[in-house]
């Protein structure tokens with residue numbers, strides 16, 4: 001496999017030359033599991049670990065390699081390598097870390113398009129679509145929506161479902177597919193652009209793995225079997241999370257997500273709820289709270305039915321969540337600062353009282 005098939009480009013090669021990595025291997029991280037990485041290179045796949053320096057220099061977990069990253073590495077044994085550096089990322093798709101409020105967790109890096117996958121049955125939720133959209137917009141990643149399992153509903157039901165999405169979410173392409181009948185797969189395939197990386201986002205069981213099989217035309221190993229393989233330190237030959245497609249695009253799978261917490265990424269809410277922001281701009285008072293003011297464009301739109309109440313409610317909910325995230329981050333900063341000061345003072349005191 002050559003590096004271009006994995007999305008390598010001139011910018012990355014420029015960085016490699018400039019930073020003296022000509023004699024290193026270059027590869028893309030396909031799997032990350034407890035500071036062990038599977039990295040695809042031209043010379044094959046490596047089971048890689050971090051060079052000590054890299055770990056010590058990392059200020060947070062987000063400075064360590066993530067799925068989608070380009071890295072410089074050196075082989076130290078057959079199929080084994082050390083990662084020396086992470087190349088700068090052109091995008092970082094992240095969410096709120098599960099169970100750790102105010103912290104971010106990387107979903108994948110160097111993504112060009114986020115494919116939000118939902119199935120037509122129990123998983124379907126426009127609110128959740130908006131959450132994923134917010135993550136994509138915050139990361140400056142172009143979103144796409146794919147609705148799977150359309151074989152389970154009638155054509156009329158499908159039309160009504162797509163209508164619902166389109167009326168609430170403007171400007172995002174929506175595709176309806178079935179991995180059973182392969183309906184709609186061709187249209188989706190036509191969309192893929194050479195050299196670009198696409199990331200699948202969605203809950204467990206919506207059909208992401210099946211979609212990869214449909215798109216790549218190959219049967220991949222079931223995911224569970226492979227992560228066990230890594231635990232045992234076995235050499236894994238199938239790509240679990242990064243699949244080069246026939247037309248030169250790259251597809252990154254993600255384990256199903258149960259929580260899609262938004263962070264403080266700029267532009268996330270603004271782009272997802274563009275309509276509300278645009279309305280608010282035209283309110284009579286610039287400090288309008290959209291609750292009872294005269295000349296409030298948001299209230300007028302609610303009245304006329306141009307804006308649905310549930311959309312506004314969802315927007316407020318997410319806005320609150322974001323505000324809470326931001327204040328948690330601030331609080332932590334203040335706390336860290338205070339703690340740092342205390343440590344310095346204790347050190348000073350110890351110095352003074354030394355004899």
Ligand SMILES: Nc1nc2c(ncn2[C@@H]2O[C@H](COP(=O)(O)OP(=O)(O)OP(=O)(O)O)[C@@H](O)[C@H]2O)c(=O)[nH]1
Pocket residue numbers: 148149150151152177178179180181202203204205206207208209210211223254255256257
């Ligand atoms: N009827 C129907 N079933 C589908 C379709 N796509 C997937 N399935 C079924 O849905 C189930 C889950 O599909 P997967 O592809 O494993 O879902 P996933 O999103 O990869 O799930 P995780 O790996 O847990 O994130 C399987 O039983 C599939 O056979 C479809 O288009 N139509």
Ligand SMILES: [Zn+2]
Pocket residue numbers: 280283284288289290291293295296297298299
């Ligand atoms: Zn208003």
